[in-house]
Amino acid sequence: MTATALWPTYDHPDDLPAIEAVPLDSRGLPTSTYHxxxxxxxxxxxxxxxxxxxxxxxxxxxxxxxxS
Incomplete structure (x- = not known):
């Protein structure tokens, strides 16, 4: 998991294609609310x-x- 995949840079609507090109399962997202x-x-x-x-x-x- 990289910070870029988890929190991609979004400055303008033109950034959306690059963000959406990364599948959700490649972003290292938690599998549950607990996680x-x-x-x-x-x-x-x-x-x-x-x-x-x-x-x-x-x-x-x-x-x-x-x-904590």
Whole structure:
């Protein structure tokens, strides 16, 4: 898997043919939601994985959880 295959450069609609020329099974995409979360946790352990609003009264105070 390469970063280019997973996150191809897109600057203009003319980039679409090159992006679409790479089949999805050649992009190294996760096979399930679980594997997607595992990959994200490995790549970005300190980033926010989930944000929850506890209730309507505290909508400006979200609870955030990281992957780690």
């Amino acid at each position: 997607l979360l595992v990959r994200a946790a490995d790549l970005w352990p300190d980033r926010t994985a989930l944000t929850v609003l506890p209730d309507a009264a505290r909508w400006r105070e979200p609870v955030r959880r990281t992957y």
